Amino acid sequence: MLVGNKCDMVKEREVQEKEGQALANRLGCTFVESSAKTFVNVERAFFTLVRMIRAQRQDAERRRGLQKQSSCIIL
Numbered sequence: 001m002l003v004g005n006k007c008d009m010v011k012e013r014e015v016q017e018k019e020g021q022a023l024a025n026r027l028g029c030t031f032v033e034s035s036a037k038t039f040v041n042v043e044r045a046f047f048t049l050v051r052m053i054r055a056q057r058q059d060a061e062r063r064r065g066l067q068k069q070s071s072c073i074i075l
Contacts, residue, residue: 001030001052003045008035 002024004015017033024031030048034041 001032001045001049002027004031004033006035006037007033007040008038 002020004017004020006012007017020033021031030052032041032045032048034045036042
């Protein structure tokens, strides 16, 4: 996840939203602009990150379960 902070500082902006989104696309990740000062998208960024972590853990657990089920024993 790529988070662009200080989106409330429009005049001082150094990276345009389109540039941030383009970088996130190249990196294959989600992009969110936020502002800790005005609380814009702060919760959204954290909740999105938590959902991503949970999904990744569930995928890893499923893969481990599949590996255990697909074992082969030759006697």
